[in-house]
Amino acid sequence: MNPNDLHYTKSHEWVRIDGEIGTIGITEHAQKELGEIVYLELPEVGHVYNAEEEFGTVESVKAVSELFTPVSGEVVEVNKRAVGEPGIVNDDSYGDGWLIKLKLSSDEEVGKLMSAQLYTEYVQSEEKAK
Amino acid sequence: MKYLPVSNADRAEMLAAIGVSSVDQLFASIPPSVRQDPKLPPPLSEIEIRRLFGNLAKKNANARETAFFLGAGLYHHYTSAIADQMLYRSEWLTSYTPYQPEVSQGTLQSIFEFQTHVCLLTGQDVANASLYEGASALVEALLMAERLSRGRTRAVLSQAIHPEYRETVRTYFANLALDVVEVPVGPDGATDRRALAAAVDEKTFAVAVQSPNFYGIVEDWGAASAAAHAKGALGIAVVAEAASLALLAPPGEKGIDIACGEAQSLGVPMHNGGPILGFLACRTAHERQIPGRLVGQTHDAEGRRAFCLTLSTREQHIRREKATSNICTNQGLMALAANIHMSLLGKHGLREVAKQSHAKAEYLKGRISALPAYRLPYPGPTFNEFLVEGPRAAAPMIRDLAGRGILAGVPLSRFGAGPANRFLVAVTEMNTREEMDRLVSALSEIGRER
Numbered sequence: 051m052n053p054n055d056l057h058y059t060k061s062h063e064w065v066r067i068d069g070e071i072g073t074i075g076i077t078e079h080a081q082k083e084l085g086e087i088v089y090l091e092l093p094e095v096g097h098v099y100n101a102e103e104e105f106g107t108v109e110s111v112k113a114v115s116e117l118f119t120p121v122s123g124e125v126v127e128v129n130k131r132a133v134g135e136p137g138i139v140n141d142d143s144y145g146d147g148w149l150i151k152l153k154l155s156s157d158e159e160v161g162k163l164m165s166a167q168l169y170t171e172y173v174q175s176e177e178k179a180k
Numbered sequence: 181m182k183y184l185p186v187s188n189a190d191r192a193e194m195l196a197a198i199g200v201s202s203v204d205q206l207f208a209s210i211p212p213s214v215r216q217d218p219k220l221p222p223p224l225s226e227i228e229i230r231r232l233f234g235n236l237a238k239k240n241a242n243a244r245e246t247a248f249f250l251g252a253g254l255y256h257h258y259t260s261a262i263a264d265q266m267l268y269r270s271e272w273l274t275s276y277t278p279y280q281p282e283v284s285q286g287t288l289q290s291i292f293e294f295q296t297h298v299c300l301l302t303g304q305d306v307a308n309a310s311l312y313e314g315a316s317a318l319v320e321a322l323l324m325a326e327r328l329s330r331g332r333t334r335a336v337l338s339q340a341i342h343p344e345y346r347e348t349v350r351t352y353f354a355n356l357a358l359d360v361v362e363v364p365v366g367p368d369g370a371t372d373r374r375a376l377a378a379a380v381d382e383k384t385f386a387v388a389v390q391s392p393n394f395y396g397i398v399e400d401w402g403a404a405s406a407a408a409h410a411k412g413a414l415g416i417a418v419v420a421e422a423a424s425l426a427l428l429a430p431p432g433e434k435g436i437d438i439a440c441g442e443a444q445s446l447g448v449p450m451h452n453g454g455p456i457l458g459f460l461a462c463r464t465a466h467e468r469q470i471p472g473r474l475v476g477q478t479h480d481a482e483g484r485r486a487f488c489l490t491l492s493t494r495e496q497h498i499r500r501e502k503a504t505s506n507i508c509t510n511q512g513l514m515a516l517a518a519n520i521h522m523s524l525l526g527k528h529g530l531r532e533v534a535k536q537s538h539a540k541a542e543y544l545k546g547r548i549s550a551l552p553a554y555r556l557p558y559p560g561p562t563f564n565e566f567l568v569e570g571p572r573a574a575a576p577m578i579r580d581l582a583g584r585g586i587l588a589g590v591p592l593s594r595f596g597a598g599p600a601n602r603f604l605v606a607v608t609e610m611n612t613r614e615e616m617d618r619l620v621s622a623l624s625e626i627g628r629e630r
Contacts, residue, residue, distance in 0.1 A: 089468065089493075114493045114502070 052077065053144055057120060057160050058169035059102075064144065065120040067160055072121050075148040076108060076139065079173050084110040087136040092117075092150055097125045101159050105150065108139070121159040123152030241582055243450065247615035249544075251565045251606025252394070252590040253314070253342050253420050254453065255445045257533060258610055263447060263520040272516055281489045288487035291475040291510070294519040297446075301425040301530075302417070302439035303432020304461035309473040309510035310518075311458030314442025315348035318418050320471045320505055321440040321460055322349060322386055325414040326358060327469050327504070329385035332413070333357060336379045336386070338371040338404075339364050340393035342420050343595040369397040369558025369567070377407045384411055390418035390441075391428070394597065395558055396565035396604065398428060405435030414438060414466075422446050422459075423608070424563045426527075427534035438462045446530075447521020448514050457514040468494060471505030533609050537564035541607035544616045548605070551620070553627030557602060565606040567592075571627050574603035580626075586619055 056064040062080035066073045081087065089109040099105055099119045106117045128150050132138055139147035164172060191203070200206050207215075224232065243256050250256070267273060271286065281288060291309045298307035311317045322335050335353075337346060339362045346362070353360060361379050366372040371389055380387055387408035391399035405415030417431035419441035431439045444456040462470055468491065476490035496503040522530060541564040549556045553571035570577060574591035581588045589605040592598035607616070 091468070109493050114499055116502070 052079075052166040052170055054166045056144070056166060057163035058166065058172075059118065059120045059163060060172065061118045063118060063120050065160070065163065066148075067154070070154050071126065072123060072152045072154050072160075073148050074105075074120060074150050074152065076117070076143055077169070077173075078143050080115075081140050081143045081147070084108065084113060084115065086111045087139045090133050090136050090139070090149065092128045092133060093125050095125050095128060098155075099123065099125070099152070108136075117149065119152065120163055121152065121154055122156055123154045125150055126153045127151040241587060243587075243610075245585070246582075247586045247618055248610070249589050249605045249607065249619060250587050251396075251421070252595075252604050253344065253442065254450045254456065255421055255423065255564075255606060255608055256450060256610050257423060257445050257447075257537075257608050259447050259449050259517070259521060260524055262524060263517050266520055267513060267517055272513065275512075282486070285487055287512070288475045288489070290516050290519050291473070291512075292477055292487050293523065294515045295475060297519065297522045298443070298459050298461050301422070301430060302419075302459075302461045303430030303436075304439050305432075305464040306467045306470060306474070307459060307461035308470055309475055310443075310512070310515040311460055311472060311507060312511055313454065313456045313458045314342070314418070314420055314440070314444075315345040315458075316507075317440040317442070317458035317460050318345045318388065318416070319349055319352045320458075320507065321416050321418075321438045322388065323352070324460075324462070324466070324469045324471060324504065325386035325416065325438060328414065328466055329412075332383050332385035334359050334361060334381070334383045334385065335388065336361050336363060336376065336384050336407075336413075338362070338376070338389040338393065338399070340369070340371055340395055340397070340399070341388060341390040341418055342394050343597050345390075345418065345420075365393070365395070365397075365558075367558075368560040369393070369395045370399050370560050371404070373400075373403050373407075376403065377410065380407050380411045380413060382411055384408070384413040386414045386416050386438075388416035388418055390420060391431075392421055392424055392563040392565060394420075394604075395567045396562040396606075397558055397560035398424075398563055401429075401431050401434035401436050405437070408437075409435065416440065421563065421565065421606075423530070423534050423537060425534075426530035427538060428563065432461075432463075437466065443518050444514075447518040455511060455514050457511050457518055467491065469504055470494070472507050473510050534563075536609040537607060540564075540609070540611055540613075540616065541566065541605075543613070544605065544607055544611075544619070547616070547620045548623060551624050551627055554623060564608060565604055567598075567602055568605055569599070569602050570623070571601070573600040575600070577626060578603060581619075581622055584622065586615075586622055588619055588623070 056066050058064050062077045064075055064077055087110045092106040101122045103119050104116045105119050108115050129148050248256050295307040363371055363376045363379050387404050389399050389404035393399050401417050408415040414437040417436040417439040422443045423445040440460045443459045448457050474490050475487055478486055478488050480486040494504040545566050548554050555569050557567055557569050575593050578588045589603040591603045593600045
């Protein structure tokens with residue numbers, strides 16, 4: 051299940067808003083599609099991103115995908131545990147497998163993202179299109 | 181070389197298969213205006229053909245039949261008949277880069293062994309399956325460092341890196357938002373240390389120094405890596421005469437982050453300039469950005485040792501436009517030749533080649549520098565190649581000596597890399613004392629003519 055308190059992108063990232071901090075990760079659907087994740091390339095603290103900008107890559111045994119920021123902001127924390135142990139993104143994509151935390155530069159962008167229900171429907175329609 | 185005949189019947193069968201009536205019809209879509217008549221002479225018998233090409237081949241000076249002192253990037257080392265014997269096996273000779281790689285365990289094992297040799301010689305952790313040649317290996321090393329730097333734009337190169345390597349870098353960089361700063365050599369012939377340190381700034385992603393450098397001088401890689409690291413850049417070691425690696429300290433022990441260059445000296449004949457053999461090796465921390473194929477050692481389902489391509493997600497067939505490089509193959513046959521050569525010679529054999537090359541070069545260097553009309557412009561230590569300043573323009577002098585069966589060296593003027601009377605002299609284990617003495621007498625004679 052996709053948690054209701056998160057906001058979702060079409061490129062399968064999520065963001066959890068907590069005051070001015072947004073925690074970003076990839077969705078359960080994304081980790082399943084990728085398979086066993088073996089490597090994460092994440093930015094350094096201090097990097098500033100616009101919404102929908104590439105902030106890193108996730109590499110599994112069969113593919114590499116770019117990661118895109120759902121919202122704009124400055125990187126304030128990177129999940130070092132996930133970099134050292136990328137499998138936790140498979141195990142707990144909405145919890146311990148988070149990727150980066152951004153200090154948000156706008157509180158309006160979140161409104162453009164999908165709710166859990168809309169995202170679930172989006173994934174279903176993508177699946178059907180296959 | 182195999183003889184591949186085509187009979188009229190074969191030709192007719194092939195034309196029928198593609199549905200055309202004649203060879204002319206096959207090429208009918210090419211407008212007559214752009215066709216060229218090759219004006220070939222009438223057919224010759226096999227005996228006549230052999231005589232014709234034999235006579236043409238005799239016009240070339242042959243390294244085996246001359247006193248050969250040419251280097252400047254390609255070196256005349258011995259390669260064993262055993263290597264040829266193995267290379268001509270069709271399993272090796274006719275196989276292309278394996279696209280279903282794990283089926284070709286022999287090929288993968290050979291590449292893995294080549295990578296292992298390169299790592300041992302360079303003191304690095306990871307080597308790729310080889311590249312085409314030294315110049316593009318340097319470019320790949322620089323581009324790799326640029327990606328790792330995430331946004332830096334400047335490469336600092338020693339001016340004593342082979343001129344053709346630097347030209348290749350400029351060609352690649354011409355349409356990228358990257359610039360190159362070149363640092364001159366000091367009075368000893370080594371890259372000026374102060375100028376090098378001063379050229380590196382916060383925009384610099386890499387500092388590259390060649391050793392032995394283009395003038396033969398052994399450089400201090402520690403100075404290059406220190407200059408790079410002081411500003412957060414990577415230190416790149418460039419090697420054009422890889423035989424030196426068996427004798428000199430491995431770049432990995434001197435803080436170098438990426439070692440690259442030309443491995444022709446390690447078992448690949450000079451081949452009239454190519455094919456030769458590029459190599460690239462780096463630290464584990466940077467392996468995700470290394471270009472080209474990587475072979476790893478693993479276990480199969482039954483626990484036996486097996487080999488596989490690894491970290492393929494860097495490569496073009498998976499990563500598309502985000503790949504680390506558009507290089508998605510390797511110089512397979514030449515890497516195999518180098519692997520066979522290094523396996524045959526082993527650590528002691530490679531060291532013996534390097535020691536002999538160095539000792540003979542020292543002998544010749546001493547004798548030439550004792551001639552009244554000659555001097556060595558650079559006093560720095562050398563391995564098996566050194567720069568000589570003679571009494572007159574080197575290019576015509578070397579041409580004259582070639583007529584006497586001596587290929588005396590490579591004039592700097594050929595590369596626009598220095599005064600007309602300076603030339604590089606290279607010595608390997610192939611040179612005999614008699615050849616060296618013959619060169620010295622010839623040079624001495626020329627010196628007295630003035």
